[in-house]
Amino acid sequence: MHMRLTGFASGMDINQMVSDLMEAERQPMTKMQQDQQELILKMGEYREVNRAFMKFRDDTFDSVMRSSNMVSKQVSSSNEGLVSGTAASGTANGTYTISKVEQLATAAYNFSAGDGENGSFVSEGELDPNESLFAQNSKLFVDVPNSEFKTGLTTFDENGDKVSVTFTFDQDGSLNDILEEINNSELGVQAFFDPHSQRVSMSRTDTGIHNPGEGDEMLFQAYVEGEDGELEVVEEDHFNLFTSVLGFSEGNEEGAENAKFTLNGLETERQTNDFNINGLNISLKNQFDAPVTLSVSNNTDDIFDTVMGFVDDYNELIELVDGKVSQEYYRDYAPLTEEQMRDMSEREIELWEERAHSGLVRNDRMLTGALDRMRQDFYGHVETGAENQAFSLITEIGITTTSNYQDRGRLEVDETALRAAIEEDAESVFQMFAADGDEFEERGIARRLRDTLSGQIEMLSERAGRSEMASNQQFTIGREIDQAAERISNFERRMEQVEQRYWRQFTAMEQAMAQANSQAETLFSQLGGMGQM
Template sequence: MNGRLKTEKQTASLFFILEGSDSMVDSVNRMTGFASGMDINQMVRDLMDAERQPLQPMQQNAVETQLKIDEYREMNRRFSEFRNDTFDGVLRRSNMQSRETTSSNESALSASASAATPEGTYTISDAVTAKSERRTSDFGTTNGTGDGGSFLDDAGAFDRRSSFLTQADNVKGLDGTETELSFALAVYDENGDQQTTSFSFDATDSLDDIVDEVNRSGAGVQLFYDDFSGRMSMQRSDTGVYSEGGKEIRFGTMDGETFAEADDGALSTVFGFSNNDTVETEASNASFRLNGLDAVERRSNTFDVNGVTMTLNQDFTEEVQVGVSSDTDRIVDTVMSFVEDYNDMVETTQDKVSEEYFRDYAPLTEEQRRELSESEVELWEERSNSGLLQRDSILQGAISNMRSQFYETVDADIPNQTFNQIAELGITTSSDFRRGGVLEVDEEQLRAAVEEDPESVYQMFAADGDTPAEQGIARRLRDTLDNTITQIGERAGRTDLAANQSFTLGRELESQEDDISNFERRMQQVEDRYWSQFTAMEKAMADANSQMQQLMSQMGGGGQMM
């Protein structure tokens, strides 16, 4: 009897399992081999591993497509850098027609020249520097008291950073009833026209505020206060004579919008400046003898002579020679930098199109990567990333076009063009075709060409004609690179922001990803089918076992009844 009860309990437990126990059946009632005794999970995994075999190459192809996109974009970046750098290199006239100036006495006369300055020599002598007018305050002279030049009773007790009007007890020109200070001043422009500026200050303003406001106003003067003497000075910012027969700085007030020259503004009544005082330093123009011409004048000590900027640093009588010539070193350095950048770009491109492609080293999937060590991944990727642009038609075409452009003549539209072949500058392409046409330079020949005709050298690179034959080599290269960059952009996108549908490889990548997604969905269906089949088998076996147990139970029960 106990054996019969035990058998019935086992049968009940089996039926419980068949109904979906979480320990033996998953969320979709998948049987795990209780009835058959088989490892169903492992069997399904093994079957799915076989079914998923086509997925791995699909994933690897998608990874390789993305790697190609990245490689193309890196080449586009290199092309763009070289193309843009030519603007600041051989295409910039200031680099290729750079002028060098020399002075026989830099301390007396310094000079500089622009690229457009003609070469030549200048002789300057008997030079007197230009000066600006400077005026000083003298309160005793202004008010007629003869009690000293300071506008203060006690300069030592005066605080230049505190309110000026609240210190009226220490200011000779104030009686303590003033609520504001106002004045105006005038200077003359280069046409001799009077330019006026007015000022107004209240009790919140200090002397420092007054000085700063005048100096920052654009009035064309610099105001200065000396703590020790309690006096002020004012100097015109510009040197030279602008007011014919008169003083350069005038003091007064504003009558509406009209300047009234008078000694009744605060500059005179408070600080001691007067229109009638003796000028401390009179304004004067710079004067010198230039290439035999006497009494040449300029208002400023820095002036232009035929494009040469000269600066008189001091008075002198002896002759000073200023020479202007081509800056050969800078021009040669600019060309050599261009050649170096070009060769670097070409060698990088040539390396890409000739790089070995390892067919047996497909890109690693994430699952494969997890199975390898870090060093194994690094070695594998060194090969899997190699040769992705091998014999690429766009890159090979760019190298070929650029190389041929160095053989063609340049017919620049300039008179007496000395050079029209790049080889005449000592620049040739390498005879080793495997190097992609890198440039070789005879620097001595290049230097000689620059010294002979720098304009012709510049035009060899930068001529801007209507046809390729009339264009300089750098401009031809830029056109080739523009076309190459456009082609690569159509194939791989210009930047990371480009939508995949806008370029060829992007559309290919999306198609590959769609195929992977569709395959994954099919694999899910296949896996569900396997589980359905095994579950049906398990249920069938469980039903058979149950029936057998019931039959055995009934047969055993009948024997006891007998």
């Protein structure tokens, strides 16, 4: 490090002189920093637009391109207390009449019936369902074995096929352990112990008749595993927990009934009270013998709201982008550096930055091009190839772009015409947005927009990057920002060298002046001595 002399010989303020000189030297630095900051701000503008593009593109999947939204059906019942319904999007419009419900579907149930009080299987006292059954044999009419034993239960699935499960218990098992295994099995049975009556109840979780032999829905024959691992029915006197101890018998089963009703003149039945016919989900709630009608129609309100939501989102997107490409650009208001901010008030900074951030992407070709292409996506026919296609132009369903070209394609909606189109042919309205095909004309408007936006998103990402990108070198503005940073860094190094040169020059001057002063003092001293001789 060089020694710095700061005006001892010359009497000048060298620090201030070097500072003033360096301030002049650093003037280009301010411009470089402002240029770099403007690149960062412009990157933010592009990314904000790109996020809006991505959101709109992705949201179309859940709006006008979703069939359940655009071909939505509603079902009205003449008596909701007796019959209600819902309809899938593909359900044909029409009226269904249920003239009579003879009986509702019910689930089979069974209950223990022992020799105790009120039919309990407990002989004395109260059974603790959480304690070992074997340990409570003194309270039971039939003892539980002091060894591992198997017992089985059979039900039937909706196709009438047997579902058989073998349970293995031992002397440590409690009643609640047993019932929990039943409830968690594939049998479709709900079982519980009632402490008041000291009895057990079992019921099918599904309503209706499933046993093709029209017998009981829950069979309590004893089952064991044969040598081949298959279940085998054994003799009736074989120990079976359900019949031997708990007192179940097939003769006690009640309740399994199919729903019987008359639909559009046809007498029919179902295993459940909730069933589907041609996409119409019907729920029977009570018996009756006076006709109830279910009317299926287009859910005009929901479809209308979906289309209007799409239009509103589109217009918001257009307004965002148009606002940015139309903003005034103030050339004389470059972004402020930290040093400049130190000399300004908060209000001055706010007003300056408002203009410095304005118009950074004014008339940007990528963004104006995107607006033009999106506007064009609404023009032209949509040809789905369907023979009964009711609409092929967006204007035919009441949606038009504004006549003012400066609006950049904002949409206007004739709500009366849109509702009429939905009521006439909701499927054609849906295809107007969602139709798919290889050619532009075969693709619905929402699909065209998605294609356009996907291309623009990629272009903007190449220009301004995305937040998840790891390096600035992956996109154009990022590379420009890095280059600007490198120029600033190189300039700062040069400024250090310039400052060191100034200090060397002033130090040399100070040293020379100090030496001259020293020589003058010596000379004066010698001349003074000669005068005294």
